[in-house]
Amino acid sequence: MTLFQLFQYISENPWPLVFYFLLLPFLAWIVGILANGSLDVKFWSYVYAVLVYAVCIPGIFAVTLNTYLFLFERQSIWQANIIMQFLPVISMALTLMLIKSKIPFSLIPGFGRISGFLTLIAALIGVMWFVDRIHLVAWTYVPFSAILIGFVLTLIAIRFAWSKLF
Template sequence: MTLSQLFQSISENPWPITIYFLALPVIAWVVGQVANGSRDVKFWSYIYAILVYAVCIPGVFAVTLNIYLFLFERQSIWQADIVLQFLPVISMAITLMLIKSKIPFTVIPGFGKISGFLTLIAALIGVMWFFDRIHLVAFTYVPFSVILIGFVLTLIAIRFAWSKLF
């Protein structure tokens, strides 16, 4: 099964995935209400970690897919699939806001891994977009190791900026 076939199958029957993405913020809110006043922070941090991963993995995939489709494939916004391209991002944003209002992200196990992964994806897409736009063909005597060091420094700069942003 290709990604196109999977998306076509979901588009033909969107209700299961729609219910999934609508249920995640509701579950986050319910967990927040149940955990309110509880002293067992470790237990609730694991529950929130499950919710974070359940919403962030498809949400990050949808963000990456949207960036790819809009920047590289030149897809029109009018052709976007609401269930597959926007609902995961909206659900992720709402769920993360609800979770952050109850517990700091530093307490949630593995949350730093998601932000690091998102930083890496953003850096790779940015570099790919840059090279796609400039259509650069250069014959140079710059060793590949210097280019690799420049890329690593770019990742470090993006990671630093990301940590200062949030």
């Protein structure tokens, strides 16, 4: 099965995916109500970790896919599939906001790895887009160390922006 066939199948049967991405913010809200005032922070942090991974993995995939389609494939926004391209991102943002209102992300096991993974993906897509847009022949007089420093500064800026976002 190819990715195209999977997307075509989901387009023909969207309700399981819609239900999944509507269920995750609802579960985050319910867990927030149940965990309110509980002293067992460790247990609830693991419950939130499951929710974070369940929503962030498809959400990060959707962000990456959207970036690829819009920057490299030049897909029109009018041809975007709302259920597969936007619903995971909206669900991820809403779920993370609900979780952040109840527990700091620093208490959720593995959250730093997800944000690091997102930073790496964003930096790699940024570098790929930059290389796609420039003609390396025109930039040969720039020392490689300057390009490397620019890449590292981009990574730091993306990481800082991500930490301030949530």
